[in-house]
Amino acid sequence: MLEKDKATPRQPKGLFKNWLSLGGVVIAAGSVFSCLFLFATELFLPRSNPYMGILVYVLAPLFFFLGLGLIIAGLWIQRREKPGAWSLVVNLSLPRDRKLLVAFVAGALVFLLCSVIGSYQTYEYTDSVQFCGTTCHVPMKPEYTTYLQSPHARVACVECHVGPGADWYVRSKLNGVHQLFDVALVRYPRPIQTPLGNMRPARETCEQCHWPQRFIGDIDRTDYHYLADETNTPFAVRLELKVGGGKPDGSMSGIHWHVSRNFKVEYVATDTQRQVIPWVRVTDVAKGTTTVFRDKSFHGDPARYTTRTMDCLDCHTRPSHRFLSPDEAVDTALHDGLLDPAVPWLKSNVVAVLVQPYQTTDEALQKIAASLHASYPNLAGGETVAEAQRIYQQNFFPEMQTDWRVHPDNIGHKISAGCFRCHDGNHTTDNGKQVISASCNLCHVILAQGSGKSLEQLNAAGNDFFHIDSVYTDPACAVCHTGAL
Numbered sequence: 001m002l003e004k005d006k007a008t009p010r011q012p013k014g015l016f017k018n019w020l021s022l023g024g025v026v027i028a029a030g031s032v033f034s035c036l037f038l039f040a041t042e043l044f045l046p047r048s049n050p051y052m053g054i055l056v057y058v059l060a061p062l063f064f065f066l067g068l069g070l071i072i073a074g075l076w077i078q079r080r081e082k083p084g085a086w087s088l089v090v091n092l093s094l095p096r097d098r099k100l101l102v103a104f105v106a107g108a109l110v111f112l113l114c115s116v117i118g119s120y121q122t123y124e125y126t127d128s129v130q131f132c133g134t135t136c137h138v139p140m141k142p143e144y145t146t147y148l149q150s151p152h153a154r155v156a157c158v159e160c161h162v163g164p165g166a167d168w169y170v171r172s173k174l175n176g177v178h179q180l181f182d183v184a185l186v187r188y189p190r191p192i193q194t195p196l197g198n199m200r201p202a203r204e205t206c207e208q209c210h211w212p213q214r215f216i217g218d219i220d221r222t223d224y225h226y227l228a229d230e231t232n233t234p235f236a237v238r239l240e241l242k243v244g245g246g247k248p249d250g251s252m253s254g255i256h257w258h259v260s261r262n263f264k265v266e267y268v269a270t271d272t273q274r275q276v277i278p279w280v281r282v283t284d285v286a287k288g289t290t291t292v293f294r295d296k297s298f299h300g301d302p303a304r305y306t307t308r309t310m311d312c313l314d315c316h317t318r319p320s321h322r323f324l325s326p327d328e329a330v331d332t333a334l335h336d337g338l339l340d341p342a343v344p345w346l347k348s349n350v351v352a353v354l355v356q357p358y359q360t361t362d363e364a365l366q367k368i369a370a371s372l373h374a375s376y377p378n379l380a381g382g383e384t385v386a387e388a389q390r391i392y393q394q395n396f397f398p399e400m401q402t403d404w405r406v407h408p409d410n411i412g413h414k415i416s417a418g419c420f421r422c423h424d425g426n427h428t429t430d431n432g433k434q435v436i437s438a439s440c441n442l443c444h445v446i447l448a449q450g451s452g453k454s455l456e457q458l459n460a461a462g463n464d465f466f467h468i469d470s471v472y473t474d475p476a477c478a479v480c481h482t483g484a485l
Contacts, residue, residue: 020070020071020073020074020077021070021071021073021074021075022074022104023067023070023074024066024067024068024069024070024071024072024073024074025067025071026067027063027067027070028063028064028066028067028068028071029067030063031062031063031064031067032064139188139190139192139400140192141397141400142191142192142321142323142397142400142402143192143321145394145397146318146320146321146322146323146394146395147320147321149322149394150319150320150321150322151320152319152320155209159205159208160200160205160206160319160320161200161205162200163200163204190399190400190401190402191400191402191406191407192400192402193272194273194317194407195273195274195313195317199313201309201311202311202312202313203259203311203312206311206312206313206316206319207312210312212245212252212256212259212261213245213246213250214245214246215245215246215247215248216244216245216254216256217243217244218241218242218243218244218254219240219241219243220238220239220240220241220447221239221240221241222236222237222238222455223236223237223239224236224332225331226330226331226334226335226341226347228345228347228348228351229345229348230344230345231341231344232341232342232343232345232346232347233451234341234451235449235450236448236450236451236455237446237448237449237465238446238447238448238455239444239445239446240445240447240462241443241444242254242255242442242443242444242445243255243256244256244257246260250262254443255315255443258310258314258315259310259311259312261285262284262285262286263282263283263285264282264283264285264309265280265281265283265310266280266281266282266283266308266309266310267279267280267281267307267310267314267422268280268302268305268306268307268308269305269306269308270300270305273408274308274314274421275408275416275417275421276417276421277295277421278294278295278297278298278300278427279292279293279294279295279298279302279305280292280293280294280422280427280436281293281307291434292429292430293422293427293429293434293435293436294427294428294429294430295424295427296426296428297426315410315411315418315419316410316411317407317408317409317410318407318409318411321407322409323395323396323403323404323407323409324394324395324404325395325404325415325482325483325484326350326351326354326355326391326404326483327351327415327481327484327485328415329354329391329394329395330347330350330351330354330391333387334346334347338383338387339384339387340383340384343376343384345375346384348485349371349372349375349376350372350384350388350391351484351485353367353368353371353372353388354368354388354391354392354396355484357398358396358398359398360398360399361392361393361396361397361398361399363398364392364396364398365389365393368388368389368392369385369389372384372385373385405483414477414478414481415477415478415481415482415483416478418478419443420438420476420477420478422436423436423438423442424436424438424476425437425438441462445461445462446459446462446463446464446465447459447460447462447463448463449463450466
């Protein structure tokens, strides 16, 4: 009887008496450990990661349920197999069992260590510009491409789109999970709609670097343009921009007066892109008085619309994702020598081929090359074609139906309403005694214009703007200047 008992060892009882279930326990424990580690990382790092929600609420649970599934599978197999077939028996007196136990414990520790390192590396990667622009956000290709060409190319996406603080961190986590499912299910809009309704106020992001009280003063700036004629005639405008800013006494002047802390500017827009602004209210914070300006054609109730407080992004609508119009992009290329102004009709021909409707980028590049080769068969080299294709790739994205036409840039007023959304001379108080001025000299002074010697004849008092060869008084530039030419 004793010999029989020694030959047939007693079967262990318990749940996790098989290697499969025990492995599931390790994986599930690793996912919980990683989740706790990520939370701790968020608490102690100075900047929050907007995609933490994807890691904690999507990836970590996947590994947890994988481990749980292995546990259940091991138990199910254990119950169906012959007694002892899947049982985990560790006899420390046997060298083989001791080696297996050491290997298992070492493997479990290595797995947990890899979980920690992998979690942190994943955390860092989801905080990177590459992740925001390429890996997860396939529809973000237009924004990522233009971001790389912008003045903010060395500023991480999360600095502007999330910023510091717990409140917006939580919002960004929830939004990150939402975006993940939108990308996975391919249900994102084309183009991406702007302005973003859930964008954090610029005072809490932009002003972390751009101190609004710093007095900038006036800026001397020259804009170079080329006419769409046979000789690609150059035409430049040299401006003194009254940027202004905060003065030592706390007051504000110039264009940056609009974001003064001494005054509060609010407005109502009747369209989603905030291009039609029929109602404006200015509050003098110190005096507590308000002045309301209304477009003469607006008779609606402003209470029916959302009242927005003006900030940086109402003028700087494309600070990091600017889509150049073909007119602007070709002007820049001609001025920088990337396109040769001596080639007849070059500006008009390049712009014309850029604005054609294309279904894909590949189709566009092929047809741009074919069209320019047909127009200039004797043009040596491929620099013109290559530059036209580069302009297209950096500013046109047919797969996302995105270009300058769907994302207005409200700096200035040449190809979009910009300043003239309010400064059109039609916004007055109800008694008609005050009006939002449409004077050109309110924000800038034209020091010189034209080309050659004309640009050297500076007039500090300012010149009237000449529209090529005549004085131009109608401020609605964007009616004719669509960006195509």
